[in-house]
Amino acid sequence: MRNRGHVIACDVSEGRLKRAAERFRRAGLHNIETRLLASETDRWVKRHRGLYDRVLVDAPCSGTGTWRRNPDARWRTLEAGLETLLPQQARILASAARLVKPGGRLVTATCSLLPDENEAQVEAFPAAHPGFRVVPVRVVAPEVTGSAHPDHLALTPARHDTDGFFAAVMERGASIKMSEAGNV
Numbered sequence: 001m002r003n004r005g006h007v008i009a010c011d012v013s014e015g016r017l018k019r020a021a022e023r024f025r026r027a028g029l030h031n032i033e034t035r036l037l038a039s040e041t042d043r044w045v046k047r048h049r050g051l052y053d054r055v056l057v058d059a060p061c062s063g064t065g066t067w068r069r070n071p072d073a074r075w076r077t078l079e080a081g082l083e084t085l086l087p088q089q090a091r092i093l094a095s096a097a098r099l100v101k102p103g104g105r106l107v108t109a110t111c112s113l114l115p116d117e118n119e120a121q122v123e124a125f126p127a128a129h130p131g132f133r134v135v136p137v138r139v140v141a142p143e144v145t146g147s148a149h150p151d152h153l154a155l156t157p158a159r160h161d162t163d164g165f166f167a168a169v170m171e172r173g174a175s176i177k178m179s180e181a182g183n184v
């Protein structure tokens with residue numbers, strides 16, 4: 001965005017937001033406001049529903065895509081437990097969807113290799129939020145080629161010699177009424 005527009009970085013961790021603000025300063029970015037949320041049901045989300053052109057969700061995930069750099073993380077991942085992470089990811093995604101304006105886009109990204117955290121979350125989303133449809137990443141970013149998934153961005157250490165990374169784009173219908181868009 002070249003320091004233009006207005007970006008709001010939300011987290012439930014004050015420490016994370018402070019560290020992020022330091023990174024923004026070091027990078028010379030002046031268009032980012034930080035916002036501490038109590039949870040995905042924070043009233044701030046309700047007050048700002050339907051206001052944002054783009055919403056990026058970088059929810060807690062297993063981090064399995066970073067295992068080649070952080071081999072010890074596999075033991076921490078097992079502690080965190082997918083049975084906790086999967087519903088938390090779905091709740092955060094549903095909450096973030098409320099912020100997207102009609103015609104706006106919701107992008108979800110993980111550093112996970114696990115289909116349950118990636119494709120399965122994205123496939124389940126439009127059923128609960130009929131106002132949204134998946135937009136293939138190749139449409140949004142034609143310069144991105146070689147993804148391991150036909151619609152989403154999927155990078156794997158084996159195929160791309162990068163960390164494992166996943167991103168999907170969903171667009172809210174331009175004419176959809178807020179009340180029709182599921183969970184809003």
Ligand SMILES: C[S@@+](CC[C@H](N)C(=O)[O-])C[C@H]1O[C@@H](n2cnc3c(N)ncnc32)[C@H](O)[C@@H]1O
Nearest residue numbers: 010011012013016020037039040058059060092
């Ligand atoms: C994968 S990390 C994202 C880190 C972030 N991109 C950064 O650079 O600091 C996932 C983050 O989600 C935060 N989180 C957990 N539950 C949340 C919620 N309900 N709303 C917003 N953020 C949440 C965690 O505190 C954690 O910082």
